[in-house]
Amino acid sequence: MKPTKLYCDLFGHNYQISKKVTNHVKEYTCKCCKKQLTTNSNGRLTELTAKRQEINSALERIYNNRTMRLKQKMLSSSIC
Ligand SMILES: [Zn+2]
Numbered sequence: 740m741k742p743t744k745l746y747c748d749l750f751g752h753n754y755q756i757s758k759k760v761t762n763h764v765k766e767y768t769c770k771c772c773k774k775q776l777t778t779n780s781n782g783r784l785t786e787l788t789a790k791r792q793e794i795n796s797a798l799e800r801i802y803n804n805r806t807m808r809l810k811q812k813m814l815s816s817s818i819c
Pocket of ligand 1: 753770772774
């Protein structure tokens, strides 16, 4: 067992946001052991698996498209 892992077991993981997928979904990485978590559909934290990573990137695409459209709409309405 690595000392960093032992630290996490004793004191808990030191998670930092590694990626913002949407306003509600974020990915977290532990600074010590690099374990990754993400927010699931219930708003709870769950382990970031390959499948979840796929879901998140799809979510991110949808979210970015929507916010981009929203910005364009606001821009055009402010011009008019
Ligand atoms: Zn950790």
